[in-house]
Amino acid sequence: xxxxxxxxxxxxxxxxxxxxxxxxxxxxxxxxxxxxxxxxxxxxxxxxxxxxxxxxxxxxxxxxxxxxxxxxxxxxxxxxxxxxxxxxxxxxxxxxxxxxxxxxxxxxxxxxxxxxxxxxxxxxxxxxxxxxxxxxxxxxxxxxxxxxxxxxxxxxxxxxxxxxxxxxxxxxxxxxxxxxxxxxxxxxxxxxxxxxxxxxxxxxxxxxxxxxxxxxxxxxxxxxxxxxxxxxxxxxxxxxxxxxxxxxxxxxxxxxxxxxxxxxxxxxxxxxxxxxxxxxxxxxxxxxxxxxxxxxxxxxxxxxxxxxxxxxxxxxxxxxxxxxxxxxxxxxxxxxxxxxxxxxxxxxxxxxxxxxxxxxxxxxxxxxxxxxxxxxxxxxxxxxxxxxxxxxxxxxxxxxx
Ligand SMILES: Cc1ncc(COP(=O)(O)O)c(C=O)c1O
Numbered sequence: 587x588x589x590x591x592x593x594x595x596x597x598x599x600x601x602x603x604x605x606x607x608x609x610x611x612x613x614x615x616x617x618x619x620x621x622x623x624x625x626x627x628x629x630x631x632x633x634x635x636x637x638x639x640x641x642x643x644x645x646x647x648x649x650x651x652x653x654x655x656x657x658x659x660x661x662x663x664x665x666x667x668x669x670x671x672x673x674x675x676x677x678x679x680x681x682x683x684x685x686x687x688x689x690x691x692x693x694x695x696x697x698x699x700x701x702x703x704x705x706x707x708x709x710x711x712x713x714x715x716x717x718x719x720x721x722x723x724x725x726x727x728x729x730x731x732x733x734x735x736x737x738x739x740x741x742x743x744x745x746x747x748x749x750x751x752x753x754x755x756x757x758x759x760x761x762x763x764x765x766x767x768x769x770x771x772x773x774x775x776x777x778x779x780x781x782x783x784x785x786x787x788x789x790x791x792x793x794x795x796x797x798x799x800x801x802x803x804x805x806x807x808x809x810x811x812x813x814x815x816x817x818x819x820x821x822x823x824x825x826x827x828x829x830x831x832x833x834x835x836x837x838x839x840x841x842x843x844x845x846x847x848x849x850x851x852x853x854x855x856x857x858x859x860x861x862x863x864x865x866x867x868x869x870x871x872x873x874x875x876x877x878x879x880x881x882x883x884x885x886x887x888x889x890x891x892x893x894x895x896x897x898x899x900x901x902x903x904x905x906x907x908x909x910x911x912x913x914x915x916x917x918x919x920x921x922x923x924x925x926x927x928x929x930x931x932x933x934x935x936x937x938x939x940x941x942x943x944x945x946x947x948x949x950x951x952x953x954x955x956x957x958x959x960x961x962x963x964x965x966x967x968x969x970x971x972x973x974x975x976x977x978x979x980x981x982x983x984x985x986x987x
Contacts, residue, residue: 768933
């Protein structure tokens with residue numbers, strides 16, 4: 587191999603779709619591909635609490651000097667409280683350490699690099715299906731990736747029996763990536779009872795849960811959405827959480843995330859963090875400041891925090907109501923299949939049940955962009971485009987597949 591024979595790499599499946607969408611000249615085009623929240627006007631706005639925090643920072647900031655390798659200490663504290671609950675026993679016992687990272691992706695990669703150092707022969711288990719970048723991030727860190735069953739296309743729900751059977755057979759010290767809520771791409775989550783069962787399996791089999799928490803607040807609520815984590819915190823297992831504030835603070839391009847580590851005791855937690863710092867040092871040295879300063883400011887101020895919680899609930903309510911509009915619109919048009927499963931899914935994503943040929947038809951003939959596999963970002967649907975979308979889906983369903 588040499589540099590002279592390099593051919594172009596395939597585009598990222600999701601970001602490549604956005605590029606194609608941007609180039610599409612058709613004025614009625616609809617982007618249901620990329621995972622960003624949009625309001626009913628189709629915009630991805632800066633939250634008012636974020637704007638106010640930025641104005642404050644602009645006035646109060648006195649230096650652009652480097653942050654510590656693990657980030658702003660107050661950010662770490664506020665974020666751990668948000669992720670685990672402010673009074674949670676793991677925090678009181680000093681069992682949690684966190685590092686500020688460039689987005690949730692950065693948290694996943696830093697966590698993966700840390701684990702790889704101590705568990706070089708472990709594998710990583712990903713849900714089938716999952717966010718495509720999971721495989722990329724963990725294999726880039728050197729892990730071999732494999733899958734556990736998750737989604738059942740026949741029921742359009744969770745295949746819990748096969749999932750738990752597979753997790754019973756995961757070897758000790760392998761990693762299992764779990765979506766805390768708003769599973770991407772299916773929108774299908776575990777119930778609290780199912781989470782308890784999975785935590786019991788993990789405790790018995792001694793595999794390592796690595797949670798991806800990219801949508802806190804987009805499912806049922808900021809507190810309710812962490813329910814999946816809680817039974818794992820009652821075990822003495824190592825628990826890793828990759829938190830992202832891209833969605834719930836709308837801080838997509840500020841790259842704001844955190845890796846939280848829960849160790850069996852405080853001494854070990856501190857030791858782990860020293861190795862995480864080394865990982866960060868050689869990857870990007872120390873994290874970007876702006877997004878984290880915004881989050882720390884909002885979460886540290888009771889009034890702003892309450893305003894932000896309200897903003898999150900408005901985003902969540904829009905997602906719920908647009909799911910409803912889609913299901914009802916399709917039903918009203920006599921859709922040949924029952925789409926009511928879209929109601930039960932949570933978060934921005936939905937496995938629509940559309941087949942590849944229908945996805946292609948919608949993109950080519952209707953300028954409606956959907957990721958292959960039929961995942962739609964319901965937040966891309968607005969009261970203005972929902973009728974066009976429903977009409978187009980009905981047409982697509984009538985197409986030979
Ligand atoms: C499941 C999941 N994990 C992680 C991320 C990464 O988030 P960030 O943009 O903060 O890196 C995303 C973003 O789309 C996601 O959907």
